Each structure stands twice: as structure tokens, then as C-alpha cells.
Amino acid sequence: MEDVEVIVAHSQRATLRVGDVFLKVDNNPAHAEVEMKAISVAPIPTPAVLWHRPPVLAITAVPGEALGVLGEPSTASKAAWAAAGAAIRKLHDAPLPPWPGRSLHDVVAELETECSWLLDNAVLPAETIRRNREIAQAALRPWKPRFIHGDLQITHVFVEGDEVTGVIDWSEAGPGDPMFDLATLTLGHEERLDDLLAGYGDDADRSVIRAWWSLRSLVASRWLIEHGFDPDAPGCEFDVLRSRMRDS
Structure with a gap:
């Protein structure tokens, strides 16, 4: 009998591992539809x-780590990070998927809403929010859509030695800004950007x-707080925002 491992669980989604099979339970059926379509063409x-x-x-596990x-230093080699960069480039150079992605208007509206919430709830100093919002403006420009993963967190890219063995969690995939993928993967690991x-x-x-x-x-940040995660944990989102203040 295989043990059941809870990988992540919150009010919107739960992911369980049973042996070499992942079971993803999602209250939004569109997420699974996008994931299946993206996996089929990536x-x-x-x-x-x-x-x-x-x-x-139900999907298979991918080998590697x-x-x-x-929040923790990556122990992966420079070559593994470079391999991840090459894989992402291959994805970004692929034909666009035939479903819509997020528009610049969507991103601007979300930023406005979330910054207002952060200010109203005083979860960070107002100057930290203001300065990071100012920095964020550089991303709010027209982009040439590419096939992006859309949620390319560091835990979603698996490597074995210096090779990429799999990229998981494709429910946010679609046409979008390729720089968003690169930023998501290096969030909190800015020192590995050159390697990527x-x-x-x-x-x-x-x-x-x-x-x-x-x-x-x-x-x-708000989504993380409302779903039981801590953006103020060492190396996480609040630390990223504070580090932008130091670098500016």
C-alpha cells in the first residue's frame, strides 16, 4: 500500500502524491483543461x-529534484540552471497555443487592486509598496506574446544532474510575456539569473x-496570506520587495 503525501492543500486546490502518481484536485475545471492542452503541445x-x-x-511524477x-539557496549547478534556461527558450520559441492569455490591461488592473489592498491592510510599509509599484512599471509595456508556462516557480522545474527532466503545473500556461517566466523562476534567487x-x-x-x-x-502577497502561506518567510515575497528598496 502506497503512502499518500499531501504536496499542497488550500481552499482552491489540493495535490496529493501516491507512489509515482500525482492527483490534482481543483475546483476550477478550466485549470485542468489548460494543463492537459499545454502538456500535449509543450x-x-x-x-x-x-x-x-x-x-x-492524474499525472505521472517526473524524475529528479x-x-x-x-527561501533557500539553490544547490543546483550552474549547468542545470543553464539547461533550464535553454528549455524555457525552447518553450518561448514554440508556436503560440490557441487559447487566450492574460493581457496587459489585466495585469495593470490586478496590480492596482493588490497594491490598494496591501496599503489598506498595512501589511508592509507604504514606501515599500510605493517604490516597488514604481519599479514594476517597467514590466507594464506592450510585449510580443510567446508560449509561456505562466507559473514557473522554482519548484516546478525538475533536474537530474545538469539536465531538465520535467516541468510541472501547467494550468496557467498560454500566450504571455516571456520575461514573466524568467522572473518567476528566479524570484528570490536573483543571484542565479546569469546562470539561467x-x-x-x-x-x-x-x-x-x-x-x-x-x-x-x-x-x-494577498493570495498567499489568505490561503495560509507566509510571504514574510525568509527569502520569500516580502524579502524580495524589501531587497528592491535596497537596490534602488
Whole structure:
């Protein structure tokens, strides 16, 4: 009898591991639909979809270990980070998926809403919010849509040695700003950006990546607080926002 491991659980979604199978329970059926479609067309290693019986999606585990975790130094090699960059570039160069992604208007509206909430609830100093919102403006420009993962957290990229063995959790995939993926993967691991870009290529816009570090941290904080996570844990979103203040 295989043990059941709870990977993540909150009011919107739960992910369980039973042996080599992940069971994803989601109250929004659109997430599983996007994930299955993205996995079927993504040109990089992904899990295999085993079956889908709403609200449960079953996928295979991928070999290897996550590139790292938020709040702790990544022990992955420079070559592994470069391999991740090369894989992301391959995804971004692939044909656009045929479903819509988030628009610039959507991002601007979300930033406005979340900054207002952060100010109203005084979870951070107002100057920290104001300065990071100012930094985030560099990301709020028209972009050429690319096929992006959309939630490319460091725990979603798996490596074995210096090779990428799989990228998981594709429910936010779609056309979008490729710099957002690069920023999400290096959030809290800014020191590994050069390693990532060694594999991705020289045309990444570092100023936009830095802007997305601020923007993503601002818009994610309320959701994390309301779902039992701590954005003020060492190395996490609040630390990212404070570090932007020191760098400015």
C-alpha cells in the first residue's frame, strides 16, 4: 500500500502524491483543461496525463529534484540552471497555443487592486509598496506574446544532474510575456539569473525581469496570506520587495 503525501492543500486546490502518481484536485475545471492542452503541445519534458475525472487530474511524477525552493539557496549547478534556461527558450520559441492569455490591461488592473489592498491592510510599509509599484512599471509595456508556462516557480522545474527532466503545473500556461517566466523562476534567487540566461540567450531584458520580481511579489502577497502561506518567510515575497528598496 502506497503512502499518500499531501504536496499542497488550500481552499482552491489540493495535490496529493501516491507512489509515482500525482492527483490534482481543483475546483476550477478550466485549470485542468489548460494543463492537459499545454502538456500535449509543450516542446519540453513534462509529466504524462494518465486520466481526468473532474475535479481530479492524474499525472505521472517526473524524475529528479526541483531546481530549488523559495527561501533557500539553490544547490543546483550552474549547468542545470543553464539547461533550464535553454528549455524555457525552447518553450518561448514554440508556436503560440490557441487559447487566450492574460493581457496587459489585466495585469495593470490586478496590480492596482493588490497594491490598494496591501496599503489598506498595512501589511508592509507604504514606501515599500510605493517604490516597488514604481519599479514594476517597467514590466507594464506592450510585449510580443510567446508560449509561456505562466507559473514557473522554482519548484516546478525538475533536474537530474545538469539536465531538465520535467516541468510541472501547467494550468496557467498560454500566450504571455516571456520575461514573466524568467522572473518567476528566479524570484528570490536573483543571484542565479546569469546562470539561467547563459542557457536562455542574450536578448532577455534584465530591467523587465527585475520589474516583474516586484510586480509578482506585490500581486501574490494577498493570495498567499489568505490561503495560509507566509510571504514574510525568509527569502520569500516580502524579502524580495524589501531587497528592491535596497537596490534602488
